Structure formats: structure tokens, C-alpha cells
Amino acid sequence: MSQNLPKATADALRFEEKILPNGLALRVLPMPGFQAVHAIYATNFGSVNRGFTQNGKTVELPAGIAHFLEHKMFESEDGTDAFSLYAETGASPNAYTGFDRTSYIFTATNEIDRNLDILLSFVGHPHFTAQTIAKEQGIIGQEIKMYEDNADTRAVFAMLAGLYKNHPVRDEIVGTVESIAEITPEMLYACCDAFYNPSNMALCAAGNITMQQLEAAVERAGLPKEKPAETIRNFPKEPEEVAKKQQEFTMPVSMPIFAMGFKETPLPAGADTTKTEVVCDLLTELLCGETSPLYRRLYDEGLVQPGFGADYGQHQGCLYMMFSGESEQPELVQQEILKEIERQRTEGIDAAQFETCKKMMYGAAISDLENVERVASLLSVSYFRGRTPAGELEAVANITLEDVQNGLATMLNPQKCSSVIVRPANE
Amino acid sequence: MNRTEIAPGVFVNQIAGQKFKRCKISIHLVVPGSRENATELALLPHLLDRSCAAIPDPLRLSRRLFDLYGAEIASESYTAGANRVLTIGISGLKNAYALQGEDLESEYLTLACQLLFAPKLQNGVFNAAEVEIEKEKQADYLRSEMNDKRMYCLHQARRSLFKNSPMGIESSGYLEDIEAITAQSLFATYHALLATAQIEAFVVGANAEKAAQILQNAMVAIKRSPAQQAKPVAIQPPANFEYFEKPMDTVQGKLCIMCTSGSVATPRQMAIMRVATAIFGGLPTSRLFVNVREKQSLCYYCAASYAGQSGVLTIDSGVDHASRERAAKAVLHELTQMQTQLVSEQELQNATDALTNAFTGVTDNPDALENWAFNERLRGTDLSIEDFLALLQNVTREEIRTAMASFTPAVQYAITGKEEAK
Numbered sequence: 001m002s003q004n005l006p007k008a009t010a011d012a013l014r015f016e017e018k019i020l021p022n023g024l025a026l027r028v029l030p031m032p033g034f035q036a037v038h039a040i041y042a043t044n045f046g047s048v049n050r051g052f053t054q055n056g057k058t059v060e061l062p063a064g065i066a067h068f069l070e071h072k073m074f075e076s077e078d079g080t081d082a083f084s085l086y087a088e089t090g091a092s093p094n095a096y097t098g099f100d101r102t103s104y105i106f107t108a109t110n111e112i113d114r115n116l117d118i119l120l121s122f123v124g125h126p127h128f129t130a131q132t133i134a135k136e137q138g139i140i141g142q143e144i145k146m147y148e149d150n151a152d153t154r155a156v157f158a159m160l161a162g163l164y165k166n167h168p169v170r171d172e173i174v175g176t177v178e179s180i181a182e183i184t185p186e187m188l189y190a191c192c193d194a195f196y197n198p199s200n201m202a203l204c205a206a207g208n209i210t211m212q213q214l215e216a217a218v219e220r221a222g223l224p225k226e227k228p229a230e231t232i233r234n235f236p237k238e239p240e241e242v243a244k245k246q247q248e249f250t251m252p253v254s255m256p257i258f259a260m261g262f263k264e265t266p267l268p269a270g271a272d273t274t275k276t277e278v279v280c281d282l283l284t285e286l287l288c289g290e291t292s293p294l295y296r297r298l299y300d301e302g303l304v305q306p307g308f309g310a311d312y313g314q315h316q317g318c319l320y321m322m323f324s325g326e327s328e329q330p331e332l333v334q335q336e337i338l339k340e341i342e343r344q345r346t347e348g349i350d351a352a353q354f355e356t357c358k359k360m361m362y363g364a365a366i367s368d369l370e371n372v373e374r375v376a377s378l379l380s381v382s383y384f385r386g387r388t389p390a391g392e393l394e395a396v397a398n399i400t401l402e403d404v405q406n407g408l409a410t411m412l413n414p415q416k417c418s419s420v421i422v423r424p425a426n427e
Numbered sequence: 428m429n430r431t432e433i434a435p436g437v438f439v440n441q442i443a444g445q446k447f448k449r450c451k452i453s454i455h456l457v458v459p460g461s462r463e464n465a466t467e468l469a470l471l472p473h474l475l476d477r478s479c480a481a482i483p484d485p486l487r488l489s490r491r492l493f494d495l496y497g498a499e500i501a502s503e504s505y506t507a508g509a510n511r512v513l514t515i516g517i518s519g520l521k522n523a524y525a526l527q528g529e530d531l532e533s534e535y536l537t538l539a540c541q542l543l544f545a546p547k548l549q550n551g552v553f554n555a556a557e558v559e560i561e562k563e564k565q566a567d568y569l570r571s572e573m574n575d576k577r578m579y580c581l582h583q584a585r586r587s588l589f590k591n592s593p594m595g596i597e598s599s600g601y602l603e604d605i606e607a608i609t610a611q612s613l614f615a616t617y618h619a620l621l622a623t624a625q626i627e628a629f630v631v632g633a634n635a636e637k638a639a640q641i642l643q644n645a646m647v648a649i650k651r652s653p654a655q656q657a658k659p660v661a662i663q664p665p666a667n668f669e670y671f672e673k674p675m676d677t678v679q680g681k682l683c684i685m686c687t688s689g690s691v692a693t694p695r696q697m698a699i700m701r702v703a704t705a706i707f708g709g710l711p712t713s714r715l716f717v718n719v720r721e722k723q724s725l726c727y728y729c730a731a732s733y734a735g736q737s738g739v740l741t742i743d744s745g746v747d748h749a750s751r752e753r754a755a756k757a758v759l760h761e762l763t764q765m766q767t768q769l770v771s772e773q774e775l776q777n778a779t780d781a782l783t784n785a786f787t788g789v790t791d792n793p794d795a796l797e798n799w800a801f802n803e804r805l806r807g808t809d810l811s812i813e814d815f816l817a818l819l820q821n822v823t824r825e826e827i828r829t830a831m832a833s834f835t836p837a838v839q840y841a842i843t844g845k846e847e848a849k
Contacts, residue, residue, distance in 0.1 A: 087781070093711070142747065145727070148679070254567075291486070361497070372791060
């Protein structure tokens with residue numbers, strides 16, 4: 001793949017960025033001809049952040065608190081909720097919590113400035129009482145139950161709990177009914193102070209919008225001008241070995257579901273993770289993507305279903321690769337995956353397949369740039385990872401076959417593997 | 428949008444897409460739905476998208492797509508009202524983004540036509556071994572329906588209400604029909620489809636004249652006798668509100684209520700029901716969300732949707748097993764409120780604003796733009812987004828009350844806990 005990008009590509013990747021004196025990052029990518037705007041106001045506080053120290057005080061948090069806080073953020077002291085404010089503009093608002101970020105979003109084609117005002121006014125200014133917390137525990141309890149019936153989610157989180165003894169990535173993002181019962185107003189306010197301050201947040205937008213609009217909205221919002229005391233994120237020590245090699249349980253599913261994970265060496269805090277992530281991404285495709293001999297063989301032999309594939313996770317203090325799918329013979333499929341890893345490690349990666357996979361990754365990155373939601377998300381995610389969309393594409397262009405082969409030589413160690421099989425319950 | 432007939436019953440529709448990075452070519456084949464060939468037509472896209480005569484090896488085809496910067500094939504078969512649609516499409520980067528100046532758009536057009544019109548054959552029919560592979564996959568897919576409890580509950584409610592209506596033919600076919608399918612029978616069904624389907628090609632952001640030429644060349648040997656599209660048939664309300672339950676070993680129950688109006692929606696009624704459904708259960712400020720979920724904490728989700736071709740209003744919800752009956756009562760209470768009282772001016776304004784935002788945003792997405800235009804074609808109404816937005820602005824509170832009053836609760840389907848059944 002050439003490193004000289006066409007002019008159209010370079011133009012499509014151009015965005016504006018400003019870091020304000022209070023530390024808030026603003027990123028905008030205007031998209032000529034588009035009518036909608038997608039805005040994301042995000043903090044790098046997610047489910048894996050379960051302990052921190054600020055002003056010498058250490059706070060421990062129960063599983064699910066970042067997601068719980070996201071739900072509660074929509075309520076204000078006077079009893080109104082942000083949804084009702086957005087209802088007056090017609091915008092489509094939402095929020096989501098991941099392992100290492102919480103994002104508040106809206107999509108709109110009208111009244112953009114007013115929508116930005118709503119977004120900046122409710123995020124970071126919540127109001128909690130024991131009563132409203134108790135009500136939310138009921139609603140989130142229902143959400144937790146919904147995920148408990150989802151076999152794919154159960155398999156993946158069981159696998160993460162098999163890989164990690166202590167790292168909070170092992171706990172479901174929503175927590176459990178028991179863990180969210182521990183949440184108090186004081187804990188939620190402490191999280192707001194530590195993570196919902198401008199120096200820990202980014203406001204990103206794409207579509208029919210300009211940097212001037214973002215700056216004006218921030219000015220109107222009257223956000224704090226000063227950076228608060230530094231927050232140190234605390235993570236428990238994690239041993240190299242996996243917590244459990246194998247797990248099995250039953251659920252009402254038609255065919256066994258499997259998830260097989262590999263615990264990798266995490267990158268040091270603050271390191272540039274771009275190259276490692278590109279290597280992981282390429283390995284998933286090279287080993288069992290649709291262009292791999294393994295996928296085609298397992299598919300045609302009836303051993304896997306169309307959803308079979310691999311993925312990776314890279315969060316603060318952890319890095320893992322995983323393979324998952326449905327199969328009547330999950331043990332055999334897992335053996336075949338291990339054999340294919342070993343084969344490519346020994347024989348080397350197919351150079352032609354490697355080049356086609358790089359072209360696919362370039363195409364996927366450009367395709368994302370025509371969608372206001374994906375562009376704003378790209379700006380936000382890359383900001384919190386300390387990079388730019390152009391830098392990410394450059395990393396794809398610069399990656400070599402040797403880089404991926406070196407990655408394969410040290411990763412996907414069968415000794416650091418944990419597998420889960422969900423078998424059909426006898427109805 | 429420009430629309431040109433290039434052969435009997437074959438149309439090329441061009442949608443401008445200068446602002447997009449990708450271009451997209453989709454070829455939709457539309458025939459009246461039939462129970463008899465539903466499973467073969469559901470299976471067909473899986474044979475067509477795995478290879479073609481020019482690229483017979485599926486692995487090579489996958490790598491060819493990656494070489495085209497990850498171009499994607501979209502192949503599907505589904506029921507739309509009383510019709511069956513089979514689609515083969517390709518989307519990928521525009522030429523301007525190619526790293527070595529390749530003519531990607533011509534490649535997409537050629538490949539789409541090769542997949543649809545020049546499949547890989549063995550002894551004049553589909554490859555028997557490959558048919559068997561895809562039959563097994565389709566059977567597994569049909570058996571896996573229960574894995575997603577929300578969809579399973581919705582499908583079961585639909586089956587209980589639609590029964591043998593032509594509107595109720597299954598998109599994915601029938602498990603009991605799979606075994607009898609052969610390479611010969613599938614190929615015969617494919618041949619009949621090419622001859623009788625109305626064909627609507629959509630070209631978004633690419634050269635439609637070139638597409639028309641390549642499509643014409645690809646179809647030159649096909650003897651065409653296109654059939655008329657089937658007209659929609661509204662589902663009639665049953666004599667009594669019917670209740671069904673399925674016990675499953677689940678943590679959370681599912682509840683689906685379907686109501687019927689007994690009539691197919693006109694464009695005006697469609698606009699009224701879009702607003703009514705948004706107020707009833709389509710927005711985070713809707714009656715169902717605020718009153719049933721937020722105030723009474725009876726469920727995690729509770730949403731309403733409306734299908735104009737069958738005249739069916741659906742409410743689906745994830746509920747605690749113990750709260751199911753209370754949730755059902757609360758949903759029906761909200762329905763009665765909408766049927767007997769006018770919504771507020773504020774609710775009407777908010778819903779109209781939300782829908783205006785959402786539908787204006789359709790013009791920013793090539794897939795949504797094409798879906799809009801093709802669905803309008805299927806309905807035979809051909810409304811533009813602008814036409815529809817104008818209709819939305821004139822919906823009144825009285826029209827919403829009258830439209831909602833036309834619905835009768837018809838079927839309630841619930842996934843209950845195992846313990847309850849003991």
C-alpha cells in the first residue's frame with residue numbers, strides 16, 4: 001500500500017483542534033454538503049476505572065458505577081431531565097459507557113447551538129439523592145437482567161473473567177445488581193469531581209458545524225477556567241497467568257457458543273498504542289477473517305457460523321485477543337485456531353494476504369469519513385488515545401509484514417489462553 | 428432522483444451522492460411473495476454471494492473484495508409486505524480515493540452483475556456441494572432464532588397474528604422445507620426469478636449511464652416476462668384479544684402486544700402514524716418510556732413501531748417476569764389514553780421536530796437514502812423526503828387521536844420464566 005495518500009483522502013482527514021486553558025479539548029471536522037451534526041462530549045472514565053486518588057484521598061468504586069453515573073447524569077436538581085430539553089429541539093440524544101470512556105451524544109439538523117448548550121449544561125452538573133439512586137437501581141437492574149439472557153455477552157465476560165484475576169475489565173460494564181446497590185451519592189459526586197472536569201474531557205463534532213460554534217458554546221457554558229487537582233487512576237496488580245483456563249455453563253441457545261481469549265502483555269501507561277493496535281487488527285483478519293484459509297475451511301466444513309471471528313481489546317492496563325463464534329464442535333474449532341496460529345507462526349504470514357488486508361483497512365477508514373456519527377466518534381476515540389485519524393491511517397500504511405510477524409511471535413501464547421463454552425440447556 | 432427503464436420491468440435509479448466517500452450499486456429483484464418458494468429464495472443470496480463463474484473460489488472472491496479496498500457485498504432476501512425482495516449490491520470507495528488510480532466504480536458494477544447474472548455452475552445448475560453447505564447454514568440460522576429472546580418474541584407474536592396471510596411469509600424461509608431443496612430446484616427458482624422479477628437498480632454516487640449499459644449487457648440473454656408486484660393486504664383484527672405464552676429459562680421476560688387497524692396506510696396516514704408512534708413509544712420522552720419505564724419501573728425497554736402495509740402497531744418490552752401483567756395493563760392503558768384524549772400541543776411539536784431532524788438526516792447517508800427511495804417504490808408512492816417532511820408538518824392532534832382509535836389489541840405474546848410454568 002502506497003504511503004502517498006490521494007489529495008481527496010488528505011482533505012477528508014483534515015480537522016481542527018484546540019486545547020483550552022482549562023484542558024478541555026475541542027475537535028471538529030466540518031463536512032460540506034451534510035445537513036446533520038453529531039456531537040460527543042466525553043470523559044475518559046469507564047468501567048475499568050474503579051479506584052483513584054485525588055488530593056491525597058483514595059476512593060474505591062463498585063463495578064458498574066461509570067454506567068450508573070451516565071444514567072443519572074441526565075437528571076438535574078430541579079427535577080427536569082435532559083431528554084425533555086432535547087425534545088424541544090428535536091435532537092436525538094443518547095449516551096453510552098465503555099471500558100474506558102463515557103460519551104454523551106446528540107445528532108441534530110436544527111438548533112445546533114441550543115443543543116450544544118443543553119449538552120454542556122447537563123453533563124457534569126448532576127444531582128443525586130438516595131431516592132433517585134434507588135429508582136435508578138431498579139431500572140439498571142432490568143438492564144442487567146437483559147444482558148444476563150444474552151449468551152454472547154455472557155460468554156465474552158466469562159472469558160474476560162477467565163483471563164484476568166484482578167483487572168476490572170473482568171467485570172461487566174453495567175455491574176451487577178449487588179455491586180450497584182453499593183453506590184451512594186457521595187461516590188457519584190467524587191467521580192464527577194475527579195473525571196467530569198474539562199481537563200479530562202473532549203468535545204468533538206462532525207457535520208454541518210464549525211470550530212467557532214464549539215468555542216462559543218463553551219464560552220456560554222461557563223465551564224471552570226482552572227484545572228483541578230490531578231487524579232491518579234489506580235489499578236490492581238495483575239499476574240501474568242490467566243485466572244481460569246476453562247469454563248462451561250448452559251443457557252437456552254440452539255448451538256454451543258464459544259469464546260477463547262489470550263492474555264497479552266499490556267502496554268505501559270502513556271505509551272503510543274497505535275502500532276500494537278494495527279498489528280492486533282491485522283492478526284485477527286489474517287488468522288480467521290474472511291480472507292483467511294481457516295475461515296473458509298471451517299465455514300465450508302460446517303464447523304462455524306457466519307458470525308465467527310476475532311477481535312482485540314486494549315484498555316488501561318490490559319491487552320487481549322479473542323476468538324468467538326457458534327459451533328456444534330467448539331473444542332475442535334478452538335484446536336483448529338491454535339493450529340492455525342502455530343502454522344502461521346512457523347511458516348510465516350502470507351505476504352499477498354497481508355497486503356490485501358492493509359488495503360481493506362485503508363478502505364474501511366475512508367468509508368467511515370462519510371458518516372457524521374463515525375467521524376465524531378473517530379475524533380473522540382483518537383483524542384483519548386493521544387492520536388489523530390491521519391496518524392492512525394499513517395500507522396496502517398507504515399506497518400510491515402515483519403512487524404506483524406514479530407507480533408505473532410510474541411502474542412497468542414496457548415499458555416495464556418482462557419476458553420468458555422456456553423452449551424444449550426436441555427429444554 | 429432519475430429513473431430510467433432500460434428493459435421491460437428493469438429500471439435504473441440514480442441518486443446523487445457527491446458528498447459521499449463511497450459509491451453504491453444495488454440490484455433489487457421483486458416478485459410476489461409465495462409460501463412455496465420462500466425457503467429457496469431465502470437461500471439464494473448465500474449461493475450468489477459466495478462466488479461467480481468469473482471468480483469460482485470463495486476465498487479468491489473475498490480477497491478480490493479486499494483488493495478493492497474492502498468493497499462490501501450486500502446480499503439479502505426478505506419479505507416486504509406481500510412481496511419478496513432479493514438484493515445483490517456492492518459498495519466501496521469512489522475512484523478519487525484509490526491509491527493507484529484504479530477504476531473502482533467499473534469493477535463494482537461488473538462484479539455485481541457477475542454475481543447476480545453469471546453464477547458459478549456445475550452441469551448447468553448450482554454446485555451441489557455448495558448448495559448443501561448453504562442449506563445447513565440456513566437450517567442452523569433458523570434454529571438459532573431463539574437465541575435472541577426479543578426478536579423471538581416479536582416473531583412469535585407476528586406468526587400468531589399473521590397466520591397464513593401472504594403478508595406473513597417468513598423472510599428466512601421454513602426449516603421443514605430445507606431438506607428437499609436440490610441444486611436443480613434452486614437453479615430453476617433462480618431462473619424464474621430472473622425472468623419474472625421487477626428489477627430496480629439503484630446507483631448512488633456512481634455513473635448511472637455506465638451502470639445501465641453494464642446491466643443491459645449482463646441481461647441480454649434473459650427472456651423477460653415481469654410479474655406485477657403484489658398489493659399489500661391489511662391484517663384483520665381477530666374476534667378476541669388472544670394471549671400466548673412460552674416458558675423459557677430466562678432472567679428477564681419479554682412481552683409483545685400487536686394491535687391492528689384493518690387497513691393499509693396511505694401516505695397521509697403513514698405521516699400521521701409516524702408522529703403518533705413517536706409520541707406513543709418512539710422517543711425517550713414518549714408515553715411508554717416515561718410512564719411505563721421511568722415512572723413505574725416496569726421494564727427496561729418499551730417501544731412502539733408501526734407497519735403501514737399490514738396496518739399493525741407493535742409494542743415490545745423487556746419486563747421482569749413478576750411485572751408482566753402489570754406492564755401489559757400499563758401499555759394498554761397508555762394506548763387507551765392515546766385513543767380517547769388529544770395529545771398536547773407540546774407533544775405534537777416535539778414529535779414533529781424529532782421526526783423532521785431524523786428524516787432530514789437521511790440525506791446524509793447513502794444507505795438510508797437508497798432505502799427510502801426503494802421502500803417508496805415498493806409502496807408505489809414515490810414520495811421524496813421533502814414531500815414526506817411537508818406531510819409531517821400538517822399532522823393534527825385530532826388526526827392522531829382518530830388514527831390511534833382505529834387500533835384493536837389483537838395478540839399478546841410473552842416469554843415467561845420457567846418457574847412460572849411449573
